[in-house]
Amino acid sequence: MTKKRWRSSGGSRTGKTHREINGTSVALDERFEVGKSKLMYPGDPSGEKKLLIAVVR
Numbered sequence: 941m942t943k944k945r946w947r948s949s950g951g952s953r954t955g956k957t958h959r960e961i962n963g964t965s966v967a968l969d970e971r972f973e974v975g976k977s978k979l980m981y982p983g984d985p986s987g988e989k990k991l992l993i994a995v996v997r
Contacts, residue, residue, distance in 0.1 A: 944965065944966060946961050948961075957975040961974055
């Protein structure tokens, strides 16, 4: 099974939820659980707006 892994930068601007899931792997067709959102990738527009705003800044 091919998987994808969430990698956060770990910098001072990295949010708590992104740090918490850093290194987590899921199947390619599954979503990552980030806070209350389930995202396919960082910046996924289906997530909570506060997560998207932080990624886009």
